[in-house]
Amino acid sequence: MSEHDKIRELLALAAAGALTSAEEKQVTEHVRSCIACSNELGAWRPIASELRRLPTPQPSSWLVQATLARAEAKLAEQAEHDWNRRVMIVVLAFAWLLTIVTWPVFHVVSGRFGSLLEPLFSHTCISFAAFTALGWLLGGVAAVMLAVCQRGERRLA
Ligand SMILES: [Zn+2]
Structure with a gap:
């Protein structure tokens, strides 16, 4: 050329x-x-x-405001969603960890005092189910507290 x-x-x-x-x-x-x-x-x-x-077309201010607000809401929603998912993963991990780690201890204790607590712990299956439920409940409570704490911090930030 x-x-x-x-x-x-x-x-x-x-x-x-x-x-x-x-x-x-x-x-x-x-x-x-x-x-x-x-x-x-x-x-x-x-x-x-x-x-x-020629005049440059200008978007009306309310349209800009509405679009910005919608984008911000969407971002906040996305962040909230990500956060909730992370909390759920932590809850699951914590509950399982709690159950797995403490069950042997519980088993030894209940075995040692099994004769004293015979009516209560004679059915291992039931006690295991109850113990697992307790583990999950504790995990859930811990996670909810964590989430409430973090949400308060984020609101301040
Ligand atoms: Zn030329």
């Missing part, structure tokens, strides 16, 4: 003032020595100035 062709492609943009300073310098230098480009640039100039005089 010759210098002339390259410059010709830039003429409309040059008239609109949309070139970088380096490109503009290139165009100015070429136009000085090229009648064809000089004429074409001259033809573009009134068109560009007419275009510039």
